[in-house]
Amino acid sequence: MRTRFDQQLEKLHVELIKMGSLCEQAITLAASSLEVQEENTLHKVAALESEVDAKEREIEDICMRLLLQQQPVARDLRVISAALKLISDLERIGDQAADISDLTPYIVNSSIASKVQIHDMAKATIDMVTKSIDAFVKNDLELAEKVIESDDIVDDLFNKIREELILEIQGKNNDPRAAIDILMAAKYFERIGDHAVNVAEWVQYSITGVHKSNEHHIADR
Amino acid sequence: MRTRFDQQLEKLHVELIKMGSLCEQAITLAASSLEVQEENTLHKVAALESEVDAKEREIEDICMRLLLQQQPVARDLRVISAALKLISDLERIGDQAADISDLTPYIVNSSIASKVQIHDMAKATIDMVTKSIDAFVKNDLELAEKVIESDDIVDDLFNKIREELILEIQGKNNDPRAAIDILMAAKYFERIGDHAVNVAEWVQYSITGVHKSNEHHIADR
Numbered sequence: 001m002r003t004r005f006d007q008q009l010e011k012l013h014v015e016l017i018k019m020g021s022l023c024e025q026a027i028t029l030a031a032s033s034l035e036v037q038e039e040n041t042l043h044k045v046a047a048l049e050s051e052v053d054a055k056e057r058e059i060e061d062i063c064m065r066l067l068l069q070q071q072p073v074a075r076d077l078r079v080i081s082a083a084l085k086l087i088s089d090l091e092r093i094g095d096q097a098a099d100i101s102d103l104t105p106y107i108v109n110s111s112i113a114s115k116v117q118i119h120d121m122a123k124a125t126i127d128m129v130t131k132s133i134d135a136f137v138k139n140d141l142e143l144a145e146k147v148i149e150s151d152d153i154v155d156d157l158f159n160k161i162r163e164e165l166i167l168e169i170q171g172k173n174n175d176p177r178a179a180i181d182i183l184m185a186a187k188y189f190e191r192i193g194d195h196a197v198n199v200a201e202w203v204q205y206s207i208t209g210v211h212k213s214n215e216h217h218i219a220d221r
Numbered sequence: 222m223r224t225r226f227d228q229q230l231e232k233l234h235v236e237l238i239k240m241g242s243l244c245e246q247a248i249t250l251a252a253s254s255l256e257v258q259e260e261n262t263l264h265k266v267a268a269l270e271s272e273v274d275a276k277e278r279e280i281e282d283i284c285m286r287l288l289l290q291q292q293p294v295a296r297d298l299r300v301i302s303a304a305l306k307l308i309s310d311l312e313r314i315g316d317q318a319a320d321i322s323d324l325t326p327y328i329v330n331s332s333i334a335s336k337v338q339i340h341d342m343a344k345a346t347i348d349m350v351t352k353s354i355d356a357f358v359k360n361d362l363e364l365a366e367k368v369i370e371s372d373d374i375v376d377d378l379f380n381k382i383r384e385e386l387i388l389e390i391q392g393k394n395n396d397p398r399a400a401i402d403i404l405m406a407a408k409y410f411e412r413i414g415d416h417a418v419n420v421a422e423w424v425q426y427s428i429t430g431v432h433k434s435n436e437h438h439i440a441d442r
Contacts, residue, residue, distance in 0.1 A: 057432070064302060067288050081285060088309045162401070169390055169397040176390040176397075180383070183401060184408065211278070 005070045012062050012083055013137045019055040019090050020133035022048055024126050026097035027192060031122030033104045034185055045101035052094030056087045075206075082206035086136065089195040089202075093129060096188040096195070103181045110178030112168055116161045118182065121189035124154050128196035135203045144207075147200035154193035161186045226291045233283050233304055234358045240276040240311050241354035243269055245347050247318035248413060252343030254325045255406055266322035273315030277308045296427075303427035307357065310416040310423075314350060317409040317416070324402045331399030333389055337382045339403065342410035345375050349417035356424045365428075368421035375414035382407045 026048040033041035063084045066072065072080055128147050135143040165179045165186075205211035247269040254262035284305045287293065293301055349368050356364040386400045426432035 060302065064288075064298070067285075068292055068298075071289055077285070077289075081281065084305060085309060088306065092313075166397050166401065169395075169401075174390075176387050180387065180390075180401070180404060183404075187405065187408070 005066070005072065005076065008062065008066050008070070009079070012059065012066070012080075015055065015059050015062065016083065016087070016090075016133055017137060019052060019059060019087065020129055022052045022055060023090055023093045023097070023129050026052065026094055027100075027122055027126050027129070027189075030097040030100035031119055031189075033101045034107050034118055034182070037104070037108045041104060042101050045098050049094040049098040052091055056091045059087050060084065075209075078209060079206045082136070082202040086132075086199040086202040089198045090129075090133075093192050093195050096192050100185045100188045103185050106181040107178055107185065110175050110182070112165070112175060112178050112182055116164050116182060116186070117157055118161070118185060118189070121154060121157045121161070121186060121193075124150065124157065125189050125192040125196065128154070128193055129199075132196045132199035132203065135200060136206065139203075139207055141204065141207050144200040144203040148197050151193050151197045154190055158186050158190040226287070226293065226297065229283065229287050229291070230300070233280065233287070233301075236276065236280050236283060237304065237308070237311075237354055238358060240273060240280060240308065241350055243273045243276060244311055244314045244318070244350050247273065247315055248321075248343055248347050248350070248410075251318040251321035252340055252410075254322045255328050255339055255403070258325070258329045262325060263322050266319050270315040270319040273312055277312045280308050281305065296430075299430060300427045303357070303423040307353075307420040307423040310419040311350075311354075314413050314416050317413050321406045321409045324406050327402040328399055328406065331396050331403070333386070333396060333399050333403055337385050337403060337407070338378055339382070339406060339410070342375060342378045342382070342407060342414075345371065345378065346410050346413040346417065349375070349414055350420075353417045353420035353424065356421060357427070360424075360428055362425065362428050365421040365424040369418050372414050372418045375411055379407050379411040 026045050029041060029045050029048065032038070033045070063080050066080050067077075070076070128150055131143055131150075132147045134140065135147060162183060165183050168174055168179045169176050201212060247266050250262060250266050250269065253259070254266070284301050287301050288298075291297070349371055352364055352371075353368045355361065356368065383404060386404050389395055389400050390397050422433060
């Protein structure tokens with residue numbers, strides 16, 4: 001028989017999946033906005049980002065109620081505090097997507113964006129975000145580790161794009177303004193990957209009770 | 222007569238001030254590392270960043286104990302949940318400082334760094350971090366608003382540096398690699414300012430019960 005805690009936990013999982021899907025939509029839209037000028041993309045992403053923020057508040061309330069009403073201990077307490085932490089990573093992912101879409105006006109008219117693998121970065125980071133939330137909902141330690149490993153793919157893509165853009169800048173009739181904004185966009189995607197790794201590390205913590213801090217943020221740079 | 226809650230809250234304040242001061246040290250060291258090559262700066266900042274992470278765990282435990290043992294409601298509950306949120310902003314500030322120091326090798330040998338106001342950005346962001354924690358400890362709504370307003374100074378400095386670097390790149394015998402890394406450093410400082418604003422917004426929430434989401438992240442870009 002399911003306890004009240006289990007019911008509230010299921011509600012938490014459902015809302016986390018929704019929050020994750022909002023992030024994925026925001027990343028996808030932001031990425032496409034870098035190549036194709038679309039009406040109101042900036043506003044669409046900003047709207048999604050507000051939805052992400054609202055969802056964070058909602059999930060926070062669920063977690064607080066769980067903490068105060070259910071007095072969880074041990075594993076259950078770790079699950080709730082992990083959820084409280086990972087939603088702030090998801091919220092930042094929404095911010096980063098909005099930051100990327102803000103760069104659109106300067107990038108979309110440049111030929112450079114299509115030359116670099118910005119979409120590969122988007123695809124890779126969306127995959128990381130989806131899997132990291134999956135790992136939490138399914139208590140899948142192996143999947144969490146996969147997410148952490150795949151951060152290297154995103155970091156490698158960033159470094160590759162960075163080198164390509166430096167060549168662009170050094171080349172004839174270069175467009176440093178566009179190149180720099182594309183680099184910023186790539187950096188935001190790399191950050192999204194870092195946040196997905198943070199989520200995966202919170203999953204590890206909720207399952208194992210051990211949190212391997214955020215050192216990878218440095219190690220990979 | 223002081224209650225057990227007040228005593229634990231005071232402990233929370235003390236640890237938050239320590240965490241803030243660790244962030245300030247990390248920012249200062251990271252900023253200086255961009256202009257003067259020093260032995261082990263990278264490791265010093267990385268060590269400070271680990272201390273920040275450890276302090277976050279410690280404060281998290283204090284907050285969880287407060288929530289579970291004291292069952293706070295209304296204002297008291299907001300104060301604890303605000304603390305739980307703002308420490309993840311402080312933790313990110315530690316990451317950003319480490320990210321800045323990681324850029325040192327590429328920047329320190331370039332003449333460009335000294336030409337831009339990286340140190341003004343460092344000074345401004347350190348000031349924001351200090352004030353935002355002060356505002357929390359002293360329940361100072363006015364000070365929190367000051368922090369939020371001063372984010373414009375940091376954003377303006379970033380845009381100014383950005384334009385200067387674009388000119389550098391376009392100029393003769395340019396060094397795009399160094400220019401791009403300095404731009405990244407400036408971006409990290411701008412992010413630190415954003416996180417200080419987040420802290421200030423959590424202070425507003427803990428006092429007023431209203432949280433004006435993170436829209437400024439977009440509005441300012």
